[in-house]
Amino acid sequence: MKTVELTNVSRWYGNVVAINNVTMTLGSGVTGLLGPNGAGKTTLLHMMSGFLAPSQGELLIGGEPAWRNPGIYRHLGLVSEREAVHGFLTAWEFVLASAKLHKLPQPEQAARRAIELVEMTDAQSRRIETFSKGMRQRTRVAAALVHDPEILLLDEPFNGMDPRQRLHMMELLHQMGSSGRTVLFSSHILEEVEEVSGTVQVIVAGRLAASGDYRTIRRLMTHRPHVFAIRSTDDRRLAVALMHEESVNGLDLDQGGLTVRAGDYGAFTRALPKIALREGLRVRQLIPSDESLESVFAYLITA
Missing domain, CATH: 3.30.70.100 (Alpha-Beta Plaits)
Known part of the structure; x- marks a missing residue:
């Protein structure tokens, strides 16, 4: 089981503190990263993904430092909030390209499995620029899952999805958590976190305000x-x-x-x-x- 470990992690930009002395450990299962817009959720996910270096503290993905370590992506899947999808590609081409970038031994088979997981098989031959936002989001999730990662990080994954798509994505995250994977998804929408995960990490103004089962937090x-x-x-x-x-x-x-x-x-x-x-x-x-x-x-x- 791969874990995500943060020890006294902070990140600042000049005099602005975005993340302030956060310590947490994420193991198997689904965890919701909850907080209002501007709380620091995306900054935290970017540090976990190796895009940003902590200004202080230690951040490990599967026991390895995330910063300047592309090797973490052997067991890490990421769906960022900001889209970076070439519209002229079909869904199949996009997910297959991800499989080939990971140098998977059977990229076509891996791409097919990932597309089936997100229920995009019927639309896989269409160009991404013709998709709704929810369909683009599911295509990006497929690309992140193509190498069967043990850790999955998702930034606002339900954005743009219709109710049926949201229910399917929630079920998929549940399945991944139940199979022993470490899944962390961020959201500022309370109902999303409550329906998908009873375990939360609450970020308020860059600080970890609460951690654990939200009902237990309330009772404390x-x-x-x-x-x-x-x-x-x-x-x-x-x-x-x-x-x-x-x-x-x-x-x-x-x-x-x-x-x-x-x-x-x-x-x-x-x-x-x-x-x-x-x-x-x-x-x-x-x-x-x-x-x-x-x-x-x-x-x-x-x-």
Whole structure:
């Protein structure tokens, strides 16, 4: 298994710090690199790809330095955000050229397999300049996969894809992660990361703001109340009982049900069944209404 390792990595341009002291290790599976536009995601990916040298720190791809080391591309595939595709080529010609550049022993077979993976077989004989943005994107992904890399880096890979294409690409990334490959993709769209990967690296203003499973990250934010939407056989009675629970910071009761703000996630979820049992109530619905990646992201960028 090839890993991506960053140790105290920074990158600056004059007085502007783009990446500030980032340390992370990426192993097999799919990881989302999340952050608002301008957070430093592309700069980070460019350093991982060997296009930029870290101003300080160490960055290793499969145990080797990325900077000035073209050899990393033997086991690295890259789909950059900026397109660099010759429109006069057909999809087949473009992917086959990538296979030949990698000096694969059977380039035609490798190109055919990669094109099939991204479902572009029917359009492979068309020139790329006639493609939609989503089709061009899939062609670029095929070229990045042609040598069957152990590490795949993608910068905003879902740009321009229609819903069906996005679902297929998500499924492909899942398959690659499940097969033991290391897949990192960047996005500023929360839903994309939430649907593809539960593991995130959140970049805010060049810093690594959070790392790991986003639900776990949310639960570790003890200074922020956890919000739950609850429905029971008697919401009013349950609300009165919960007023005396130490982990509850506040609650609201309306026609939509009961909303509870808890200061301690674990203490509240352990106490609620006991309180309901004591009061002779049945909890019909318990939904953590701020456990989404969007909530985590909002908390991190305003912290």
